[in-house]
Amino acid sequence: SQQGEEDPQALSIQEGENATMNCSYKTSINNLQWYRQNSGRGLVHLILIRSNEREKHSGRLRVTLDTSKKSSSLLITASRAADTASYFCATDLRSGGGADGLTFGKGTHLIIQP
Amino acid sequence: GAGVSQTPSNKVTEKGKYVELRCDPISGHTALYWYRQSLGQGPEFLIYFQGTGAADDSGLPNDRFFAVRPEGSVSTLKIQRTERGDSAVYLCASSLSGNAKNIQYFGAGTRLSVL
Numbered sequence: 001s002q003q004g005e006e007d008p009q010a011l012s013i014q015e016g017e018n019a020t021m022n023c024s025y026k027t028s029i030n031n032l033q034w035y036r037q038n039s040g041r042g043l044v045h046l047i048l049i050r051s052n053e054r055e056k057h058s059g060r061l062r063v064t065l066d067t068s069k070k071s072s073s074l075l076i077t078a079s080r081a082a083d084t085a086s087y088f089c090a091t092d093l094r095s096g097g098g099a100d101g102l103t104f105g106k107g108t109h110l111i112i113q114p
Numbered sequence: 115g116a117g118v119s120q121t122p123s124n125k126v127t128e129k130g131k132y133v134e135l136r137c138d139p140i141s142g143h144t145a146l147y148w149y150r151q152s153l154g155q156g157p158e159f160l161i162y163f164q165g166t167g168a169a170d171d172s173g174l175p176n177d178r179f180f181a182v183r184p185e186g187s188v189s190t191l192k193i194q195r196t197e198r199g200d201s202a203v204y205l206c207a208s209s210l211s212g213n214a215k216n217i218q219y220f221g222a223g224t225r226l227s228v229l
Contacts, residue, residue: 033217041203042222043157088156100170101147102218104156 005105006089012111019076021108023089024069030092032065033102034074037086046074046087076110084112116140118221120206126227127196135191135224139208146189147218148181149205157205163189196228 007022025032031050035043049056049065049072056063062075076083086109090102119138127133139146144165149157159173163183171181178196183189193200203223209216 035220041225043205043207043220045217045219048217090156101149101159101162101173102157103159104149106154106156 006087006108008108009106010109010111012113013079014113015079015081017079019079019083019110019112021074021087021110023072023074023105025072025089025091025103025105026070027091029067032063032072033090034061034063034072035088035090035104037088037107038084043088079110079112081112081114083110085110118206118208118219120204120221120224122224123222124225124227126229128229129196129198131196131228133193133196133226135193135204135226137189137191137206137208137221139187139189139206140219141187142210143208143219144186144211145209145216145218146183147207147209148189148191149207151203151205151223153202160191160204193226196226198228201226201228 005024013019029051031048033048034046036046037043047058047061047063049063051067060077065072072089086107088104088107090104092100121136146163148160150160151157161168161174161181162170166183166186178194181191203225205220205223207218207220209218
């Protein structure tokens with residue numbers, strides 16, 4: 001089963017605009033991660049935010065986490081054509097914080113129009 | 115060094131056949147994970163190794179699926195009596211340790227097609 005649900009499922013914007021994707025999850029977490037996937041293969045880690053953090057930045061990426069609402073958002077500023085990809089949020093499989101796999105949502109497919 | 119390597123990149127087989135998918139993790143990474151990704155879905159966890167042992171195999175769908183990591187490095191995912199529903203991209207990831215805060219690094223995956 002998949003815990004995270006990204007919203008929207010698909011997003012098409014013009015190059016230079018900002019893109020915002022949201023993720024909701026069901027159970028308590030230790031941290032939440034965002035990954036990018038190009039052409040259905042090979043996920044690339046973007047950013048990890050811990051449960052005691054509310055916001056984190058990395059380059060053009062900004063991630064927020066609201067544990068009370070069990071939701072996170074990923075903002076990509078000044079989008080580029082190369083940002084076209086699917087974006088997934090992932091949470092640890094179990095809330096106990098042990099060594100586990102990740103639970104992914106279905107992803108948001110982002111298309112940047114030149 | 116090199117990233118996570120998966121071979122083959124594509125595998126076509128017939129229903130009922132046996133297949134092996136290989137994963138070569140990043141050197142020094144003790145934790146190794148297998149996921150399966152169907153079209154239009156996110157990856158689904160299959161199994162996790164810490165060293166040579168399977169620490170969590172709760173994601174394996176049934177007993178046709180089995181994975182090994184005999185020397186704590188390379189891992190092989192084995193699927194017996196393949197079914198058409200097994201068609202998917204099988205992804206492998208590794209991390210420095212099994213700590214949940216460690217980032218997982220993914221390979222490019224093996225696309226399995228069962229005809």
